Amino acid sequence: MIESIGIVGAGTMGNGIAQVCAAAGLHVTMVDISDASLARGMSVVSSSLERLVNKQKMTDADRHAALARIATTTDNAKFADCDLVIEAATENEDLKIKILKDICAKLRPQALVATNTSSISITKLAAATDRPDRFIGMHFFNPVPLMALLELIRGLQTSDDTHAKAEAFAKRIGKVSITAKNSPGFAVNRILCPMINEAIFAVQEGLATPEDIDAGMKLGCNHPIGPLALADMIGLDTMLSVMEVFYQGFNDPKYRPAPLLKEMVAAGRLGRKTGMGFYSYGKSA
DSSP states (O other), X not given: OOOEEEEEOOSHHHHHHHHHHHHTTOEEEEEOXXXXXXXXXXXXXXXXXXXXXXXXXXXXXXXXXXXXXXXXXXXXXXXXXXXXXXXXXXXXXXXXXXXXXXXXXXXXXXXXXXXXXXXXOHHHHHHTSSOGXXXXXXXXXXXXXXXXXXXXXXXXXOOHHHHHHHHHHHHHXXXXXXXXXXXXXXXXXHHHHHHHHHHHHHHHTTSXXXXXXXXXXXXXXXXXXXXXXXXXXXXXXXXXXXXXXXXXXXXXXXXXXXXXXXXXXXXXXXXXXXXXXXXXXXXXX
16 A cells, blocks of 8 residues: 655645645655755645635645645655655656656665656656556646546556556545556647647637637637646646657657747747746746
């Protein structure tokens, strides 16, 4: 049974995963490269839990207990007693492989390892570890505390036991899991990201304004958020990385990234995290 969780990365995805695990009663060790990054991540978790208290979805005592279950450190050696370690670093294959090799050297032989990648081959990442049969993709969705889905991706080497434990873990933290084969984008992003990319092509061609495109998809297709606002939330650099993985992985021109997407990333207009994307969010966004 999985009781102790390690998380690599205290950013948006990492701190969100830490929050839901701690709130579910699991012990969490969150690692990042600096104390400042860890402090920012914990501040986000604390504020998020406080909002739940204010909405009467959690008691203040439960909030304090959840925070107490999260330990932060810059030392990967602290993962030694974890049952499962989830890598939630930047969507960069070389970086992920480097991190996975490093953390595997610190783990117990029976510990499971997961990656939160949204597009990179699980089979390839598993092959870089010392435990490919105990490796699985766990694709969380942003914002993690609010999104119900956890997409599980089996690599060629992933064992049935690892998959079963991942399904049980998803249920333990209150997520509904679906399972996809290892293929660029898996199931959800295989459909979602090309749709967003097509919306960017539509803006590039002057078909409609970002506001009208988003309004059309919200009001005409009942989407809770428009594709361009969603792209800004995901991060345009992340969107570009995903589309490039699709383009290379499928060798199909229908997945080529929109030139406007490339240009906006080159300009540093990455969406909410930089305050400017298809929409302006101000310096505080």
